[in-house]
Amino acid sequence: STNVLKVDAVTVPAGLNVVLTYDGLTNRPTSAGSFTVIGAINEANYEGSATNTFLVNKASQVITIAPMTNSIPLKDLTNVVVSASSDSGLPVSLSLDTNSVAVLSGATNNGSGVLNNIQQTGNVYLRASQAGNGNYQAASDAALTINVVKLNQSITFNTLPAQVYTNAPFTLSASASSGGRW
Template identity: 35%
Template sequence: VANQDGNANYNAASWMPILTTVHKANQTITFGTAPSLTYLGSSGTLSATASSNLPVSFGTATPTVCTVSGTTVTPVAAGICNITADQAGDAHHSAASQVTQTITVAKANQTIIFDSAPSLTYNGATANVTATASSGLIVDFGSTTPTVCTVSGTTVTPVALGTCTITADQAGDANYNPAPQVTQNITVNKADQVITLGTAPNLTYLGYDGTLSATASSGLTVNFGTTTPTVCTVSGTTIAPVAVGICTITADQSGDANYNAAPQVTQNIVVNKANQFITVGDIPHGLLVQAPVTVSAVASSGLEVTFITLTPQTCQVSGTTVSVATAAVTTGTCRISAQQAGNENFKPAPWVMQTINIGDGSFCTECLPSRGGWRAILGNFPQ
């Protein structure tokens, strides 16, 4: 209201009301320092002040990157998080103009952990390598030693003996940084090998040499030897019989840079007894009943030949001497067998039978040996 009380000259004026509009005050919002945010990391705390000192409300314009509850901002994905700040005003203050704060949600770091290394053997089966990234993303494998091992996907193939170095990488994605590369060393071990013997040769005492055969699964050359040198000898792949008995052959493969030595294998070969035959000598011309006959024969073995009478009623044998059984025997047939019983190295020889005709000496023309054996006349011949 407006009034005037007057003075010595003026009466008091009538009062009059005056109407005036009082406007609300404007206000502004100022953000505090933005929090650091990382994908899958901790939430952050937002701060802002209004010039009115009234409380500020926060929101997000990028809910796929971050969410807001009260003053708490939570990262949802890597990217740009836009925070809005508002103050609606009150009876004395107008609503503040909305302001925004941009916060970068950083990519998360990740690590790779290898699982247990597989066993690898030269020329052996392939194996699988496994590793996990803390991000859950797929890990890629490689080899820094391609002359020792190669990698395809998760499959590692041994190529040679040595240390196989496997690399594991994860390149990251929209939310994850690339993982630091990690490596795993795997020893490619020597391969085992086995020896397979071939068919044993037939061996006979004083017979032909034989040829040994065997193969190693490695393809390496097999070496032969003998543990019975008194029965057989070995040179290279040639086996020579020395005596009758069991010849034990050893087969070895000592391995190389890629293969372990093979377990020794043995092969028993029977050296059979040799055959022998008897060759008889000629009967002397001119035989007398009263005079013994000397017979002869040799065995191919060199062993002594034994003579046996097959007709003891007409003749008898002592050593190599054949005579009539008694003085009364003047005619008939004397059959002599030449025998060799064999020994540890020779089989018995087939018998050779010799026939001697006993007579009075009148048919001396038959005194010559026949083709079938000994055939002679044992009788009285003119002096």
């Protein structure tokens, strides 16, 4: 983190100069951890010191999967871009559960990927994770289920001429909203 954490020292009498060290260093901590802090009075007429422990806890983080519809028609699924991010700025890993009807490809360790090879209806189970580091706790996984569905289609018959029971067989022709013709 770029946040500089500060310890304040209070003296009696008030206002005395105090030199603080953190594990023996004068630089203040910029990361999580446990630090031994020593405050030593730096005055000509006063002396004294105190020691304490300064604990900097890891920060929490939250993963967000970029919004997308939870139901996608099979015909529209050739390459679907998916992405996720963490509010910590750390890279997020994407994965699919084993019973997903898609394959995840691309740079899946930087929070983005592409769902492809979707050839059947069913569910795609996307999972985003971030393991944490020295300053951030592991995030709770984020999950998204996408239902891959078949579209309803309509079939339209061309106009039929009037027929009489005794007429010879005739040809029907029709077209489907999916583009098929018969």
